[in-house]
Amino acid sequence: MADRINLVMKLNGEERSVNVHPFARLLDVLREDLRLTGTKEGCGEGECGACTIFLNGQVVNSCLVPAVQAQGAEVITVEGLARGGELSPIQAAFVAHNGAQCGFCTPGMLVAATDLLNRCPNPTEDEIRDGLAGNLCRCTGYSKILDAVQTAAADGASR
């Protein structure tokens, strides 16, 4: 039986602290303790990407991260992508291209696409497919998602 820890994170730009079991999944801490339910649980085994978040600037599957490993970390979830009530360019492109069908994969897709464009502002189609390879869409709406990422990249390049 482990002692609970006071987990302190910079979460979506704000310092937050929460008392949790050190082996609790970061996914559950975000959804259950911090009520940030944008991050979804799909497979629970790091395969579907629905729980994708940024941990210290890198995309990770939050279902595979024990809380203790997020101690002192910077965490960004899908709720942290919009700024001042304005959708981020990739979010706006998903809306414009109907990049969400049932919407369950969308938070993970948005985080992975944001990471891709951060690393690679002008990706080829192959690079987009590679960047989103860890995110599954059961509606199989991949072509509209590709369109959205390409549009966001083109808009970013033209600005």
Next chain:
Amino acid sequence: MRGYLSDCDIRVPGSLTEALAMLSGEPGVWTPFAGGTDLMVVYNAGRLKATRFLDLSGLAELRGIQEEGACLAFGSLATFSDIRDHRAVHQHFPNLVKSARATGALAIQNRGTLGGNIVNASPAADTPPSLLAYGAELELVSSRGRRRVAYDHFHLGYKQMDLAADELVARILVPKPEGRSFHYFRKVGTRQAQAIAKVCLAAHVRIVDGNLAELRIGLGSVAPAPVRARNAEAALLGKSLTDLPVLAARAALLADMSPIDDIRASAHYRSVVTQNVLGHMLRELANV
């Protein structure tokens, strides 16, 4: 059904010395934990027997990729992303870059570690065939000191390793190829990302005067542990690029494998496809 959280404990040692003292103080009690990309999957499925974990992820002593004489030394916490982004790895070990890229997808590559891939000891892991092909050596550390083990002698059977309960893999040392080299890596899975290998083959050949002066072939998913294809190697060693004994090597390869039927592929499929992959490798080799 997931594992029962209240049963679990995870401790964060402040230094490697402290971690090793915990491992030697209570041998077999603490399970080393790094990126969690294997252990958390088993935990989430409710099949993880271990409940007490030692979080190694903050130990700077186990990080980094550095040139060390004739070798590149990988800290056991080097992630797949560290490997795929490192200039010297691209320069010397293209198979390792391909292995790292073939493991899961980016979110897994950002967390999973080379040391974890080795000690998880899955026969289907993607980096071990490349490490076998490059003649890697492991440096193990415990409170008793350090020792080295050739990687091709490390796996002793299914999930059995030459690793004591108080030992950790500290570093993976891989000798940099010299002279004219041929590198080959092929993973066969259901898709390029997120697939577990049905078959994996990595090879490194040193070519001198048009002959195969040195070669190692590593296989994944066709035996209880990652294995070298010693029989196929013996059939090819010393032979000329212009007259490779393809059929003899394919036949010899059968003695290197002991594949099983499972959910990913049948034993027959694995045998035939591994032979075909070897044939493909030899056609590429003949054209270098």
